[in-house]
Amino acid sequence: MIEFRKDLFADERDDNLNEVGQPTRRQDILGHVTGRSPFFDDHQFDGLTHLKCVRSPHHRARIRHVDTSAAERMPGVHRVLTERDIPVNRNTLLALINFGKDDEPVLASGQVNYVGDPVVAVIADTERQARDACAAVRVDYEVLPHVLDPEEALLPDAPVVNETYPNNSFDYHEKYDHQKLRFGDVQSAFATADKIVEARYQMSPIEHAPTETNGCIAVAETNDRIACYTSTQALFFSLGTVAKVLDISTARLHFVGGTVGGGFGGKVDTVVEPLAILGCLLTGRPVRFVYDRQEEMQVSSPRGAERWYIKDGVMNDGRIVAREFRGYFDGGAYTRLSSYAVIKGTAHLPGPYTIPNVSSNVYGVYTNRTPASAMRGFGITGVDFAIECQMDRVAEAVGMDPVELRLLNAYRDGDMKAHRREAKNCALIECMQVAAEKSGWAISDEFKKLSSLSGGGGERAIIPHTVTDEHGKIGSSRAPGNTIPGSGYQPAAAPSLAAAASTTYTAAPAASPMPASAPAPTHAPVSSQPPATQAPPSRTPVRPGASSAPGGTVNADSATRPATPPPSAPASRPATSARPRNNNRFSSLFGTRRR
Amino acid sequence: MSINSLVCSSATEAARLLGSNPRARYFGGGTLVMRAINEGDQSFDTIIRINDPELTQMQIAGNRLVIGAGVTMSALLRHRDAGFLHAAARSVGGPAIRHMATVGGNLFAQSPYGDFATALLALDAEVIVADGSRMALVDFLARRNPSSGPTPVVTQVSVNRPASAGDFWFLKVSRVKPKGISVMSFAAHLPRAANQLQQVRVAVGAMAPTPVRMLSVEQALEGHALDAASIEAAARVALEGLTPPTDAIATSWYRSEVAPVHLKRLLTGAMR
Ligand SMILES: Cc1cc2nc3c(=O)[nH]c(=O)nc-3n(C[C@H](O)[C@H](O)[C@H](O)COP(=O)(O)OP(=O)(O)OC[C@H]3O[C@@H](n4cnc5c(N)ncnc54)[C@H](O)[C@@H]3O)c2cc1C
Numbered sequence: 001m002i003e004f005r006k007d008l009f010a011d012e013r014d015d016n017l018n019e020v021g022q023p024t025r026r027q028d029i030l031g032h033v034t035g036r037s038p039f040f041d042d043h044q045f046d047g048l049t050h051l052k053c054v055r056s057p058h059h060r061a062r063i064r065h066v067d068t069s070a071a072e073r074m075p076g077v078h079r080v081l082t083e084r085d086i087p088v089n090r091n092t093l094l095a096l097i098n099f100g101k102d103d104e105p106v107l108a109s110g111q112v113n114y115v116g117d118p119v120v121a122v123i124a125d126t127e128r129q130a131r132d133a134c135a136a137v138r139v140d141y142e143v144l145p146h147v148l149d150p151e152e153a154l155l156p157d158a159p160v161v162n163e164t165y166p167n168n169s170f171d172y173h174e175k176y177d178h179q180k181l182r183f184g185d186v187q188s189a190f191a192t193a194d195k196i197v198e199a200r201y202q203m204s205p206i207e208h209a210p211t212e213t214n215g216c217i218a219v220a221e222t223n224d225r226i227a228c229y230t231s232t233q234a235l236f237f238s239l240g241t242v243a244k245v246l247d248i249s250t251a252r253l254h255f256v257g258g259t260v261g262g263g264f265g266g267k268v269d270t271v272v273e274p275l276a277i278l279g280c281l282l283t284g285r286p287v288r289f290v291y292d293r294q295e296e297m298q299v300s301s302p303r304g305a306e307r308w309y310i311k312d313g314v315m316n317d318g319r320i321v322a323r324e325f326r327g328y329f330d331g332g333a334y335t336r337l338s339s340y341a342v343i344k345g346t347a348h349l350p351g352p353y354t355i356p357n358v359s360s361n362v363y364g365v366y367t368n369r370t371p372a373s374a375m376r377g378f379g380i381t382g383v384d385f386a387i388e389c390q391m392d393r394v395a396e397a398v399g400m401d402p403v404e405l406r407l408l409n410a411y412r413d414g415d416m417k418a419h420r421r422e423a424k425n426c427a428l429i430e431c432m433q434v435a436a437e438k439s440g441w442a443i444s445d446e447f448k449k450l451s452s453l454s455g456g457g458g459e460r461a462i463i464p465h466t467v468t469d470e471h472g473k474i475g476s477s478r479a480p481g482n483t484i485p486g487s488g489y490q491p492a493a494a495p496s497l498a499a500a501a502s503t504t505y506t507a508a509p510a511a512s513p514m515p516a517s518a519p520a521p522t523h524a525p526v527s528s529q530p531p532a533t534q535a536p537p538s539r540t541p542v543r544p545g546a547s548s549a550p551g552g553t554v555n556a557d558s559a560t561r562p563a564t565p566p567p568s569a570p571a572s573r574p575a576t577s578a579r580p581r582n583n584n585r586f587s588s589l590f591g592t593r594r595r
Numbered sequence: 596m597s598i599n600s601l602v603c604s605s606a607t608e609a610a611r612l613l614g615s616n617p618r619a620r621y622f623g624g625g626t627l628v629m630r631a632i633n634e635g636d637q638s639f640d641t642i643i644r645i646n647d648p649e650l651t652q653m654q655i656a657g658n659r660l661v662i663g664a665g666v667t668m669s670a671l672l673r674h675r676d677a678g679f680l681h682a683a684a685r686s687v688g689g690p691a692i693r694h695m696a697t698v699g700g701n702l703f704a705q706s707p708y709g710d711f712a713t714a715l716l717a718l719d720a721e722v723i724v725a726d727g728s729r730m731a732l733v734d735f736l737a738r739r740n741p742s743s744g745p746t747p748v749v750t751q752v753s754v755n756r757p758a759s760a761g762d763f764w765f766l767k768v769s770r771v772k773p774k775g776i777s778v779m780s781f782a783a784h785l786p787r788a789a790n791q792l793q794q795v796r797v798a799v800g801a802m803a804p805t806p807v808r809m810l811s812v813e814q815a816l817e818g819h820a821l822d823a824a825s826i827e828a829a830a831r832v833a834l835e836g837l838t839p840p841t842d843a844i845a846t847s848w849y850r851s852e853v854a855p856v857h858l859k860r861l862l863t864g865a866m867r
Contacts (some may be wrong), residue, residue: 131635
C-alpha cells in the first residue's frame, strides 16, 4: 500500500501527474504471464551450431602452447577459434566513450588472468560436441603467482595482473593511481574533534544470477549482413564493440534485442556477441553462444568487491566535522566498468550528510579475479553500506540515537557538497521523519521539527579552505620499499608537509554552468577525464547563492583558518533558505528531484 | 558424441553393464544425473535405467520397512506406512524435484544433499544391492566414493519402523525456506523403555562428506531420561568427530557454531 505524503513540499509541485500515484500495468507483463515474450533463445534456425569456450583453470598463467588439432578433428566440429582469429583482440568497454585504455582480449593471448578467462572457442553441431572438443584442446600453462586481494595487489612486489595497467590500478586523469576528493582540511579537524571513529568495511562480489544466462545467436542475413539476437542490456554498446573488435562496419551488423531475461547490470558487458558473430562470419552457419549456469556464476561479471576505510572526527554533540575515506574497488582482471564505479562512488561521498571537511582516495584495483562490472547502483551501494554502518558506530560513540544523529548531520537545501555542488531539493530529513513515525521510532520534538528547507546554506554553503596534495602519482605505490597499499601514504598518518598544499576554490554560482574561465578543479570527481589542470587558487571564499539568502552570514576570514568550522547545530542556527520557491523542486523531465 | 540411454529389465543386468563400462552411469530419478548431462559432464556418455517394477515397491517386513530404491519422494509421501519418513521426504527440494528424486539416488547425493539418507541412517538402515547382498548403510556411506570405480546397483533399503510416532525426529536447517539446501539436517531415533532412552540413534547430514552417525551424542543420551541435563550433555559433544565442510551454503565455522544449538532444539522438541 502506497501512501503519498503530499503535505511535504506541497507548494513546489504541480499535482497534475497522470501516471505517478496511479496503478499502472507494466508494459511487458502480459507477454511474461502468457509465455509470449520473445527471448533471444526463442529464435530457431536450421543448421544451428553451438559455441563453447576453453577456459583458464588458473588464476594467472602464461600460455606456453595451445594445441587444437585433436579438437578440430572431433565429430561435428566446424571451427576452432583462437586469439589469432580476432582482428582487434583488445578492447575496453568504455573505449566507446574514450574512457580508459583497451586492456581485455576476446580470447587470451599469451596469458590468462583469472579462472575462466577464455582461451579457445569451439563451434560444433551440438553443445555436447562443442564441449567434448573443448575437452580435447590441449593448453600448456606455466602457472604464475597471482593476487586476489586489492590491497595486496598494490604492494610493490605484487604480480602484474593486467599488462595495460602495470601498477595494478586504473590511471586517473593521466596523473594519479586513484581518484582524489579533497574538501577542507580533515587532518586539522581530526585534531580538534572530540572523538575519532574509525572502521573498515568490506563487501564480496555479487552475481546477478539472471534466470536467462548471457547469450546470443548470430545468423547470416542477406546483403552481407549478420543478425545477432542477443540478451544484451546495452544493444548499441554491443554493436559498437563488435564492430571494433571484428573490424567490420556497423552497417553490416543487425542487432536484435528485446526481452532481457534478467539483467540488473549483468548484461552490459559485450562478452558473447563478438565470438558468435565471428563464428558466423567464418563458418556461414548460425552460431549460438550461451553461458551455462556455471559460467554465469563463475565467469560473467559480478558487482565487484569493495573495501572501505572510514575515519570520522566527531563532536560530542553528534556533529561530524571531518570524514576521510580510503576505498578499493576490486575490478578483477580487466577494467570493464570499474573505472567508472570509482568515479561514481567518489561523487557520492561523504553520503547525504553535510560534513565540512572531507578527503577521499579511491582506487580501481586489478586482481586475478573475475572482471567486475555493473550491478544496480554499483559504485554507490557498497560505500553506502559502509557509510550507514559508520553512522551507527558514530551514534554509539557519542551516545546518540542513530536516527537523530542522521537528522542532525543530514544535508539541507543550500549546503555545499564535497564535490562543490550546492545541495538542492533535499528531502532526507523528511524521509527519515516519516520513516521514524511509520515505524514507531521515537525521536525528540526538536528533531521532528527539523526541515530540509531551513538551516542550510550560510556557513554551510562555504567551500572551505582546502588542503591538497600530490600523493599517489601513477606508479608510486609500486615504488620499491613502499609497504602501505595504495598511494604510498595513509592520509591518517600526517602527510608530509612538503607535498601538502592548500588551495581555496572559488565556487561557481549556484545553478549556472561553470564559467569557461574556471576549469573544473582537478580533484573534483567528474563524469569523464578532465584535463589535468589545477583550478586557480583564490583567497576569497564565496558562498554560492549569497544574494538569494539574506539571512546567511559569510565567514570572511575562513581562508586564513586551518580548517573550516563545523556546521552549527541545527537547533541554534538561523533559518536561511538559499533557494527561491519556484515550483520546480521536482524535475518534470526525469520525474525525480533536480540535482 | 551424444548420450546413449539403455533400459534394463533387471538390476542384475544393469549391474553387469555398469561393471563393464566405466563411462556408464546409473540413472535413478535423474535429478542429479540429468543436471550433469545438461552441464556437459565429460565423465560419462551412457546412462542406464531399470524398468523392473520391483524397484518402486514398498513393503512391511515385521518391524522393518523395505523401500525400493526407485521409490520417489512423492511416492513415499503418498504411503501411510512410511509416515515416519514423511518429514524427511518433504524436506528434499521442491515439488518438481520430489516428483523425480529417488530414495536410491539420495544415498549417492553429495553433501550438502542427502537429507533423506540422514533419516535412514538413524533407523539402522540396510542397503540391498543387485546381487542380493546386504550392507549396513553406515558402512555403505563410509565406503561411498564416486571416483573409485563402479558403485553397486542399489535395489532396496530396509529400515526400522519406530514403535511410536514420537520416537523419531527429523530436522532440516536451511536458510531459504521451504526449498533451501541444508546447512545441516538431523535425524534422531529415541526409543524409550521405562522412560530411559534405549538404542538411541542420532545422525547428521551436511556436516561431513556423507551423512554420519553422531556416536558421542548417542552415548551421552543412552540409558538416560530425555531431559534438560541429558540434552545439555548431548549438545556439549555434538561436534565430536566432525570437521564440517565449507561450501556455498555455509562455512565450517558457522556449521560448528550452530550445530549444537539445532541439535538441542531437535531434542528439546522430542522431550515435550
Ligand atoms: C534443485 C535441486 C534441489 C535439491 N534439493 C535436495 C534436498 O533438499 N535434499 C537432498 O537430499 N537432495 C536434494 N537434491 C539432490 C537430489 O535431488 C536428491 O538427493 C535425490 O534424492 C537424488 O535422487 P535421483 O534419483 O534423482 O538421483 P540421480 O540423479 O538419478 O542419481 C544420483 C546419483 O546416484 C546414483 N544412483 C541413483 N540411484 C541409484 C541406484 N539405485 N543404485 C546405484 N546408484 C544409483 C546415480 O548413478 C548418480 O550417481 C536436490 C537436487 C536439485 C537439482
